Amino acid sequence: MSAFGMHGPGQLTGPVVIIGTGLLGASIGLGLRGRNVEVFLSDPSPTNQAVAVDIGAGLPLAELTAKGYDDGAVRLVVVASPPDVTAVVVAEALRRYPHAVVTDIASVKSGILASVTEQASAEELSRYIGTHPMAGREKSGPVAARGELFTSMPWVLCAGPETSPEAREMARTLALDLAATVYEFTPEEHDEAVALVSHLPQVMSSLLASRLQEVGEHSLSLAGNGLRDTTRIAASDPKLWVQILGANAGPMVEILHGVREDLNRLINTLEAPEAPGARLDLAQLMSEGNAGQARIPGKHGGQARSYSWLTVLVDDRPGQIAQLLTEIGEIGVNLEDMRLDHSSGQNVGMVEISVLPSKHDALVEELSKRGWKVLQ
Structure with a gap:
């Protein structure tokens, strides 16, 4: 494993290059620097990169040579770019850093793997693995970064058919060093899963919050935790979500068709709430929600418990x-x-x-x- 910068299990060594210094990229840098790993940062936004450097997430990539390294010394590259440019940045990193494992952390996987496969050689593909840390905040940018952001959060590894065991182990070690919980999915399984557990909640939260735009202050004064809880993630970055939803449109459309059927069912029932069977149908709908909610993993990722x-x-x-x-x-x-x-x-x-x-x-x-x- 030494060729991939590993000194024993669960101990990542540098130099590590992080491309993209938004919330996740800067948080990874902070977490690795907290473990004394040498980190170098690159971002097309000079402001984002400067802020990430200022908060201690790493050094500017331009200082790599000043520290006695060349591109061949880099052992891990983390691509934390926006989803619409991730594949291109991954392919460029595979060529520039010939001895490095390259991983991306975008929230969609199948399309990126397909695009990287078109641009990379078989040897380069052996050093690539897609991953997705399921962590974040409503705030964006390096100012919101936290080194402990990934603690106990899911980090999904989505190896491609050409991914080497060494690259897979490198990605696993990165996640474990940041105190995340590692899961392995195929890219297709991942995209179907996040469409339901991540992307649909965002859409439903945004749709609900959009209904509040024209509501008077008098009505909003009655708002409680129920409304706050269900609209919390509606504050997320629209630009990022345009890219995520567009990249995972197929699985999302299938799920939304199901949601539309449920809404039509509810509307039809409420249009005649006194009709025979209407109350039973409403009770069944709420019970189905109870059953689904009970399946969400509970504390520490274990089986849900009643509190x-x-x-x-x-x-x-x-x-x-x-x-x-x-x-x-x-x-x-x-x-x-x-x-x-x-x-x-x-x-x-x-x-x-x-x-x-x-x-x-x-x-x-x-x-x-x-x-x-x-x-x-």
């Missing part, structure tokens, strides 16, 4: 939430999840807490004894 929720009212002033969390820890209850909301028109915060059902009653009792206002 109990309680709401604690806190004064909207500094230190209250920290105090609440401290006391929950003192009581000895593990927090499974938490959401924060505010009471409309009042200077009160509402902390929604998720715990194991067996801990619910004891936590309510103990918090109440300590003076907290608990709503069940």
Whole structure:
């Protein structure tokens, strides 16, 4: 493995070149620099590259030679370019860095592999593997980068038919060094999966949020966590999503046809809500949603579990939430999840807490004894 810059399992060494210094590229740089891996950055935007350098994600690629390296010394190239140029950048990197594994992190895989295959030789293809770290934030750009962004998040390896075992291991080590959880899919399996679990939620969130454009402030004053939760990702970068949806249009169209059938079914039922069977159909639709939601993996990626929720009212002033969390820890209850909301028109915060059902009653009792206002 030494030819690919590996010094033992789970230990990536440099130099590593990252092409593209947006949120993901800069976050990878920060994560690797945190492990003392030498990283060099390249971006067509001088501003993005300068910011990424300033936050410590790596050095400018122009300093590669100043550090005593040439292109032949590079062992890993991470292409973090926009999806519409990823294949071209990958092909160029395979030619420029003859001893490097080249991986891209675009959110679609089949089309990129097909395009790279048309541009690269068999030897070059052996050094290429597509990957997709399933992590991100609503904010974009290197300013939003975090070295721990990938911790416990899925990182999908999508090897092509020519990908060598060494390239596959290099990509796996990159993901593991950044504390991600590695999965292996074919490119086709990946694109079908992300269409449902990633791209469809984005579309549905955007469609819902678009309905709010002409709504008056009076109506929006009633908005709660349900609306905030379901529209959170509608704040994502439109330019990026135009590329993602266009590149994965086939699987998306098939899924959206199914969604359209469900919407037509709901519309037909609600047009005659008193008709025989209408209420049963509505109940069945909601039950189908329950069943699907229950299949989403739970904490730590394991099987989904049912948790109990309680709401604690806190004064909207500094230190209250920290105090609440401290006391929950003192009581000895593990927090499974938490959401924060505010009471409309009042200077009160509402902390929604998720715990194991067996801990619910004891936590309510103990918090109440300590003076907290608990709503069940």
